[in-house]
Amino acid sequence: METVSFNIPSISCSACSRKIQEEIKSLQGIENVSVDLKTQSVNVDYDPGSINSQEIKNKIISMGYEVTQ
Ligand SMILES: [Cu+2]
Structure with missing residues (x-):
């Protein structure tokens, strides 16, 4: 198991957070996803x-979010 983190500056509310979480979780090989709205x-x-x-x-980019690492 490995962990990666991404910064997604355009996440602004819990709906974004939930959507991103669900979309990533739907991918094969994903164990856990946690989105932190504050950071x-x-x-x-x-x-x-x-x-x-x-x-x-x-996947995150394809949902329309900009990703900075
Ligand atoms: Cu939102």
Whole structure:
């Protein structure tokens, strides 16, 4: 299991937070997702045998959010 975190400066409310959490969780190989609204960041625990951090990042970008690391 590995952990990656991304900064998502355009997260502004709990609806964004919930949506991002659900979308990331729907990917294969994702163990846990926690979004912190205060720091506008997301922490993802994932299985590196199933998915990599770039794919997770791309998922967030595909939802229309800018990701800075
Ligand atoms: Cu929002």
